[in-house]
Amino acid sequence: MFKNITEDNQTKYTIKESGKHIFYFENKSGEITFSIESEKAKVFIFGLYQGKEKNKFNLKTNQHHKYPNSESHLLIKTVLDNESQFDYEGKIRIERKAQKTQASLKNQNLIISDNAKVSTLPQLEILPNEVKCSHSATVSDLNKAQLYFLMSRGVSESDAKNLLIQGFIEEILKVKETKNC
Amino acid sequence: MPNQNLQFNQNHNFSKPEVAFHKIKKGLNKKVVETISNYKKEDSWMKESRLKAYKIFQEKKLPNWGPDLSKINFDEITYFLKATEGKKKSWEELPTEIKETYEAIGVPEHEKKWLSGVSAQYESEVVYESIQKDLEEKGVIFCDMDTAVKKYPNIVKKYFRKLIPPTDNKFAALNTAVWSGGTFIYIPENVKVELPLQAYFRINQERFGQFERTLIIADKNSSIHYIEGCTAPTYSTNSLHAAVVEIFALENARVRYTTIQNWSNNIYNLVTKRARAEKKATVEWVDCNIGSAVTMKYPAILLAGEKARGELLSISLAGENQHQDTGGKMIHFAPNTISKIINKSIAKDGGRSSYRGLVDIKKNAENSKNYTQCDALILDDISQSDTYPKINQENKTSIIAHEASTEKIDKDKIFYLMSRGLSKDKAQAMIINGFFDSIIRKIPLEYSVELYRLINLEMKKSVG
Known part of the structure; x- marks a missing residue:
């Protein structure tokens, strides 16, 4: 199942069926809860943010596991230009009953302007012991070595930058295009 | 090694009868604060500082996040207690009671082999202190904080409360109001102290909170390693430990501060620790939290000068009825600053271990880097592990990477x-x-x- 929830007003999605569930959104602000209330559910959440001018995004996500043997994986990528800002708070909570859960939360931010800002708080709250959980967050500018390599091959600076940005967000765009991951 | 475990256990479960000479009644009011100051024969600036802090303490609320602190009854705590009259110069002069307690944790052994100076805190005041001659010759000042206030008021005035003002949080205010004991270290320019300096801290009386105050100043190009080791006897009523540690690492200085915290399981350990690293200076916190009922401790480093470095290595072990809420803060103000946080925690027997951290790279801190790694193990299905890392970045040239994982063995x-x-x-x-x-x-x-x-x-x- 693939669902683009960019335009949804809904703030809570309850997953009651096993199998694969893919959620996708772009430049969305607000709080979204994914309540996983089924065994053997595999939930994938993808978010893409491209900030320009004075865009300000405020996002909160919850991956709430209540049943055992399920998975949820969240990936949020941002590219922030001009004076844009991204404020993020993500939480994975795994209740005592939800043994053998695998959950991850990844937030990768690319700041390409001196005046852009990122604030991110990826949280884990884990009660059972047989789980595999991880979260990671990175903030950086474009990789200088990669940029240098492309330019040394005759690509103009702006084209090289665009290529690298495309490469960075492709992982998520692909999900949107193929409606699968 | 396993054979020694039992013996070790015995070593750490002692509690000696009180040997208090001077004790103030339970509870806290303006008069208690004044009495402490009068008793210590302090100058008026310190007395005023205490009274101001007491006012802030009354106004401040308990933190509305993290572990539950509502069980702390501030009226049931004794805020000052003196263990012996004055300080003793040598080991032999110490009261037998205290000597026995120390021998149980092995101080004399340590002294012979490793220490370049011992400043042992029994109850609330330093009672034993010996500095090797070469340290004195180098101009290193290593004494308890009360002595420093009297003997070196100019240095103390310049740095005291500058990094952790009483307005910072309720427990920093409490400490500033009733502090007693603690360590003062000043390392002059270009002096490297090769052996680690250390102090032993003890809580040996029921309902007695310890409020030591530590101030370390490492002048230009100097280096020092300070170790704080805590073991406390087991008692049944809640006790409070609210220390404040301020460290100044001036240009190109190097400071490492190691804590081994093993308070008994009824103690609230609420400590504020902060260091400021100037140009090219390095500060390292090594923080091991094994005991206490509740620990809230987030050693911070302000990277204030260019190319300053900060490192935090922390271990926490949360067992039955324990909540270890620990972590660290790295705040980058200057360009080309580097920081690293490694946190490892274990939760078992219903304990809860939480990592709470902040990495903040300000706009001016260009080309800065931070790497944070938190690993947690949960050993059974009644324990809990959490991570709350906050990350802010305000420029594009810096790089932050954070990773955390939780699993079982x-x-x-x-x-x-x-x-x-x-x-x-x-x-x-x-x-x-x-x-x-x-x-x-x-x-x-x-x-x-x-x-x-x-x-x-x-x-x-x-x-x-």
């Missing part, structure tokens, strides 16, 4: 070790020591041996 690893003839307990203890190894290696030998034993002992309780 890999069954394959246990199986492999058992197939080589180890018992399940030993296999588990070995894996856990391996998990902590990269941090424990940073600690001087005699402490790391103690810590390995302590972890083995804790594990034995849980696997048993």
